[in-house]
Amino acid sequence: MPAYGIDSSQVRRLFERREAPLRTLAGTADQVARTCHAMSLRFHRGGKLVVFGNGGPSTDAQHLAVEFVHPVIVGKRALPAISLTSDVATLTGIANDKGIDEVFAHQIDYLAEPADIALGLSSDGNCGNVLRGLREARDRGLLTIGMGARAAAPSRPSRAWTTS
Numbered sequence: 215m216p217a218y219g220i221d222s223s224q225v226r227r228l229f230e231r232r233e234a235p236l237r238t239l240a241g242t243a244d245q246v247a248r249t250c251h252a253m254s255l256r257f258h259r260g261g262k263l264v265v266f267g268n269g270g271p272s273t274d275a276q277h278l279a280v281e282f283v284h285p286v287i288v289g290k291r292a293l294p295a296i297s298l299t300s301d302v303a304t305l306t307g308i309a310n311d312k313g314i315d316e317v318f319a320h321q322i323d324y325l326a327e328p329a330d331i332a333l334g335l336s337s338d339g340n341c342g343n344v345l346r347g348l349r350e351a352r353d354r355g356l357l358t359i360g361m362g363a364r365a366a367a368p369s370r371p372s373r374a375w376t377t378s
Contacts, residue, residue, distance in 0.1 A: 262294035267335030318347025328355030
């Protein structure tokens with residue numbers, strides 16, 4: 215009888231499912247390192263992280279902001295960060311007045327500075343409000359980073375790390 219009701223073939227399939235994303239990440243290691251370096255320069259110059267996403271990525275945005283402001287690793291330096299998804303009144307007010315595609319761009323316009331970093335999260339890489347927020351951030355001079363998961367179609371490439 216397998217331990218915990220899982221046989222070795224099930225365990226092997228679980229690991230195989232996780233292998234492709236790890237290979238994708240490893241294949242972008244140089245780009246990830248360049249992005250981290252660009253972020254460190256912005257933080258050094260007094261910038262902050264402005265992170266946003268909708269749906270599931272909205273909670274990821276909130277979690278990322280907390281990890282920067284209140285790191286759980288002992289001795290890790292806190293860095294300024296804000297999630298644009300945390301204030302429901304602001305999100306719904308902007309969505310009502312200006313439309314859902316403007317909820318992040320509008321906040322970036324009023325809260326972000328050119329020294330800042332904009333990190334947009336999207337489950338498929340095609341969220342209109344996330345893309346609009348990143349365009350606004352780029353136009354204002356922020357370092358922009360987009361992270362999106364692979365779409366359901368396996369032939370579509372991952373848009374995991376893009377910066378400008």
